[in-house]
Amino acid sequence: MQPILEVRDLTKVYQGGLKALDSVDLAINRGEIFALLGPNGAGKTTLIAAICGLVRPTGGTISAFGEDLSKNWRSARSRIGLVPQELATDMFEKVQYAVSYSRGLFGLAPNPARIEEILKSLSLWDKRDEQIRALSGGMKRRVLIAKALAHDPDLLFLDEPTAGVDVELRRDMWKLIGEMRERGVTIILTTHYIEEAEEMADRVGIIRKGQILMVDDKEAMMSRLGRTEAIITLPSAVAGLPDDIATYPVTLSDDGKELCYRGGDGSGKGKEEVANLTKALTRAGIDYNGIDIHESSLEDIFVDLVEERTGESK
C-alpha cells in the first residue's frame, strides 16, 4: 500500500548553520498512529514544520497522498491538520468563531453542525462563546485541536499534544486520538512521554540530532530490544554458580547474595527463562527468598538507544 506520507532525504539547515534535519527518510502508513520520539532539540518539531509548510526544507522531497508537496501543496495541505506545540491562539477570539475560521481558511464551506460536533467531542461546546484567553491551558490545547480538526484532515500532526496537561486531560486526549484513528485519520505525534507512545502508537520512530535512528512497529521494537530483568535474592551467600545455571544470562553480585538475570526479549521469553532458572536453582539446592522481575518498557529502550548513540559519538 502506498504510504500516506513519504519523506525522502529531508535536510534542514537553519541560518546560522544548525542542522536540524539530516537526510531524514520516513514513510507513514495510512490509518496508523505514529509516534516520533526524541530528546529536546532532536528535530521533531522541525520535521513536522517542514512537512506542514512552516519551514522551508534545505533539501529532500516530501510527498503526501502521493503528491509532491512542493508542487501540489494546495490539495495536499487542505487534507493535513496541525496542532502546534505552542499555545498560539488569538486570545480575544471566541472559541466557536476561531474553529469556524479555521474551516474557512482551509477552503471549506461553513458547516455549523460539524463545528458543533467537533466542539462537543472536545467538551468545548459549553465554552463556545468564551474568549480563548478565559480558558485554562488544557482547554486552550483543546481549542487548537478543534481548529486542526475543523477541516476534517486525513493526516493530523500533534506536536507534544499532552505537554503541560494534567493526567486526567491526558487520558481524555488519548481517548480522543483513539477515536480519530477509528474514523480513519492518520496521526503523527511527537511526545516526551514515552508512556504515551507505548499506550497509543502502532509504530515508533526515534530521532536524534536530526537523524532517524530507528523506525519500527512498537511491538517489534519492544520484542527486539526489550529485556527482562530479574533480581533473585539469596538468603545465604554462594561462592559460585553451577554450570547449568551459568548458561543463563546471569551475574552474581560481589557479596554472593544477589543473582541478576538480564535477558530474553520483549515477547515474554525472559519470563519463561526466569521460571526455568528458579527450577534449576532449586535442583542445585540454592535457596532463594525473593524474586523481583521487571520487563523493560519502551522508555528503557529509548534511553538505552539515545544514550548508547551519545556514547558512540564521543
Next chain:
Amino acid sequence: MIGFNFRSTLAIYNRELMRALRTAFQSILAPVLTTSLYFIVFGAAIGSRMPDLGGVDYGAFIIPGLLLLTLLSESTSNASFGIYMPRFTGTIYELLSAPVGVAETLVGFVGAAATKSLILAAIILATATLFVDYSIAHPVLAIGYIMLVAASFSLFGFILGIWADSFEKLGIIPALFLIPLTFLGGTFYSIDMLPDPWRTIALFNPVVYLVNGLRWTFYGSSDINIWVSLGLTLGFLAICVATIAFIFKTGWRLRE
C-alpha cells in the same frame, strides 16, 4: 501558483474586519475624533483668518489632506498590525499550513485593511459636512483615488508588518516618516505658499503628490499635474507589489 481559494480569502478578510469591529472604538471612533479636532482647530479657528486658496475655502481646502492623513496612517497601521500580530503570537502557523497562497493572503489582509480605511474615509467625509461646505468636482475619480491610496498603503503596511521584528520597528516608520512627510506634504497648505528653496524641496516629498492628486479630484485644481500624481501613486503601488512578490518567493521573515 495555481488556483485561488475564495473561501480562504473570505475567511481571512472577514476575520480581519471582525478584529476591527472588536476594537471599534480604537479603529473607528478615535480617527474620527482626531479628524474632527483638526477641522475645529485648522478649519474653524485658523481657517477663518485664511484667504481662499485657488478659489477654495480654507476649511474645504484641507479636507483632501485630512482624508489622506487618515488613509495613510490607518491603512499602514491596520495592515501592519494585521500581519505582525500573528507573527508575534505564533498564530501565523495556521496561515502557513493552510492551502493559501500569496494572492489569498494579500487579498484577505490588505483587502480588509483597505476596506477599513475606506469606511473611515466615508465617515470622515460625512463628518466634514458638519464643519464646512464642500462639493467634489470629480466624485468617481475621487473614489478611485481614495481606493488606490488605501490599497497602496495597506500593501505598504503589510510589508512593514512583515519586516518588523519588534513593536518598536512597527511604530517607528509611521512616527518617523509617514506622519512628518504627511504634515510637510501640503496637507494644510498649498506648496505654492512656500518660499523657495522650500517649495523645490517639497517636490521631493512623495506625499505632496498624493495630497495634490486627491485635491485635484475634489476641486479640479492643484499644485501638481494630476497625471504626475497618479503616475507616482501607481508607481508606489507597483513597488509595494514587487516587494511582496519577493517576500513570498523567498519566504523572508515568514518561513524559516
